[in-house]
Amino acid sequence: MRLYKKTGSTVHIISFPDEDVEKGCYLLIEDKRAGKSLIVQVIDIQFANVPGIMEELLREPLIDDPRGEDIDPFDITSHILYVQDARLLICKIHGTVRDNKIVSDTSWLPSRIHSAIYRLPVERLLEMASIVGAYPISLGETPEMSPVVIDASNLDGKLNIITGRKGVGKSHLSKLLVLGLVKHGATVIILDINGEYRNLGLNSNGEKNEFYNRIHVLVPRENFKVTLHQTGLSVMMRILVYALNLPGTSAREFKHIWHFLEERKMLSLHEIGEAIRRWQCNQQVKDALFSRYHTLLHTGFFTDNLEEAIGFEELLQEVEEEGGALVIDLSGSAPIERQIIVEYILAKLQDLLFQRRIMPIFLFAEEAHLYLRETYWDDIVTRMRHFGIFTTFITNQPNTIKESIYRQADNIFIFNFVNEHDLEFISRAAKVDAETLVSIVRDLPPHYCLVLGDVVKNFPVIVKVRPLNVQTMGETRLFFKERDANESRIKQEPTLHISQQAKTS
Ligand SMILES: Nc1ncnc2c1ncn2[C@@H]1O[C@H](COP(=O)(O)OP(=O)(O)O)[C@@H](O)[C@H]1O
Numbered sequence: 001m002r003l004y005k006k007t008g009s010t011v012h013i014i015s016f017p018d019e020d021v022e023k024g025c026y027l028l029i030e031d032k033r034a035g036k037s038l039i040v041q042v043i044d045i046q047f048a049n050v051p052g053i054m055e056e057l058l059r060e061p062l063i064d065d066p067r068g069e070d071i072d073p074f075d076i077t078s079h080i081l082y083v084q085d086a087r088l089l090i091c092k093i094h095g096t097v098r099d100n101k102i103v104s105d106t107s108w109l110p111s112r113i114h115s116a117i118y119r120l121p122v123e124r125l126l127e128m129a130s131i132v133g134a135y136p137i138s139l140g141e142t143p144e145m146s147p148v149v150i151d152a153s154n155l156d157g158k159l160n161i162i163t164g165r166k167g168v169g170k171s172h173l174s175k176l177l178v179l180g181l182v183k184h185g186a187t188v189i190i191l192d193i194n195g196e197y198r199n200l201g202l203n204s205n206g207e208k209n210e211f212y213n214r215i216h217v218l219v220p221r222e223n224f225k226v227t228l229h230q231t232g233l234s235v236m237m238r239i240l241v242y243a244l245n246l247p248g249t250s251a252r253e254f255k256h257i258w259h260f261l262e263e264r265k266m267l268s269l270h271e272i273g274e275a276i277r278r279w280q281c282n283q284q285v286k287d288a289l290f291s292r293y294h295t296l297l298h299t300g301f302f303t304d305n306l307e308e309a310i311g312f313e314e315l316l317q318e319v320e321e322e323g324g325a326l327v328i329d330l331s332g333s334a335p336i337e338r339q340i341i342v343e344y345i346l347a348k349l350q351d352l353l354f355q356r357r358i359m360p361i362f363l364f365a366e367e368a369h370l371y372l373r374e375t376y377w378d379d380i381v382t383r384m385r386h387f388g389i390f391t392t393f394i395t396n397q398p399n400t401i402k403e404s405i406y407r408q409a410d411n412i413f414i415f416n417f418v419n420e421h422d423l424e425f426i427s428r429a430a431k432v433d434a435e436t437l438v439s440i441v442r443d444l445p446p447h448y449c450l451v452l453g454d455v456v457k458n459f460p461v462i463v464k465v466r467p468l469n470v471q472t473m474g475e476t477r478l479f480f481k482e483r484d485a486n487e488s489r490i491k492q493e494p495t496l497h498i499s500q501q502a503k504t505s
């Protein structure tokens with residue numbers, strides 16, 4: 001390989017056909033005289049545009065004509081072919097290695113004549129960058145098949161985004177990170193919109209795994225109900241005002257009702273209904289209160305029965321002891337119910353964290369635009385992060401997350417996108433240069449992602465995410481697949497069907 005050109009942070013390198021390079025790999029440009037090497041990453045591979053190459057290619061069929069005889073005493077053809085197949089590697093500069101240490105100096109220029117260029121295995125690069133610490137999470141392997149292990153401490157206190165088109169393995173990676181964090185004793189809360197995290201405690205063959213006792217599935221209205229006492233007025237007001245859009249005057253009346261009942265130790269869903277009925281206030285306020293009251297009743301999330309209520313705080317404290325995941329299964333909830341539940345959870349978490357009653361937690365939110373209210377987005381990256389809620393957003397629609405959130409993200413895991421619009425959106429928003437991102441992400445096969453950010457010390461790395469031996473339940477139900485499976489089952493058990501028929505006839 002030869003150094004050809006440098007413009008800005010881009011370096012062009014000429015590579016010959018027998019040299020093995022692929023997109024995403026790293027190269028070292030070692031200048032022995034300067035005593036240092038430049039680290040560059042190949043982001044695109046093109047043909048080298050040698051002058052006259054088109055003419056050469058056009059002429060070739062004539063040369064190959066079997067009727068003539070090749071006279072090539074100096075063996076020029078092979079050289080021409082070699083040149084024809086030369087590649088131009090478009091590379092981005094990422095730092096300098098001096099005395100086996102990485103420094104961020106990128107201002108120097110290696111010599112064209114005296115530098116040697118060779119491949120820098122990603123494993124070696126990550127080792128030099130020392131990305132692993134005391135809390136390893138094995139992510140998978142590089143395309144060169146060397147392991148990639150990140151450190152959970154680089155997810156701690158951070159904002160992470162996992163994105164990519166449908167079915168490429170986003171939720172799979174998110175499950176891998178969840179289990180990694182749980183293994184190291186962290187508390188993880190998952191807002192599970194598709195109900196696909198509930199079986200993380202089971203192996204793919206259905207047996208209990210090491211996480212079984214640490215995965216707690218909360219299904220609203222089944223095993224996740226709360227009393228008004230547990231909710232508290234401030235959380236209830238947030239639900240009414242933000243999730244149910246209760247206007248100010250009515251909100252004030254509701255507060256009066258709550259205090260009135262609380263003083264008489266009569267606070268219950270039932271009594272609130274009665275109190276609204278009897279309350280002296282104008283009819284519009286009364287109607288507004290009643291409609292919200294009925295929505296709350298219908299969610300089935302609130303209860304007056306202490307036996308069936310769950311202490312969210314106690315549960316969190318219990319999970320905290322050895323680490324675990326709370327899976328909030330939102331798959332069976334209507335949109336308004338989801339908003340109420342999420343409002344409850346986030347408001348509760350903020351209160352508990354503010355009062356230092358629980359340890360910081362990791363929040364995983366799939367397709368958050370479906371249940372997160374507008375003002376929470378900025379809150380999550382600023383205030384909530386400060387309190388100790390560290391969020392990972394997972395989405396297949398990158399534009400549902402605001403650009404400002406991408407800019408503040410500490411780690412981004414990007415799977416394949418084919419849609420130009422999506423690609424353009426993230427490349428504008430992510431911290432890495434747009435060229436690297438677009439060029440690499442466009443060609444990623446399923447299960448491969450480009451990892452950017454703190455976990456890889458800002459060296460973009462392509463990772464093939466490892467399989468998981470858990471019931472991931474990510475699969476979408478398919479009509480033809482299910483029907484064919486049913487039919488083949490029927491074919492396999494004909495005797496049963498005949499005997500059944502005999503019985504019925
Ligand atoms: N790295 C991987 N190794 C093995 N199987 C995977 C991997 N990533 C995803 N899968 C499988 O591919 C399917 C789709 O993955 P999923 O994570 O649900 O995609 P997405 O969330 O991006 O739509 C699932 O059945 C999942 O188990």
Ligand SMILES: [Mg+2]
Pocket residue numbers: 170171172474
């Ligand atoms: Mg998914």
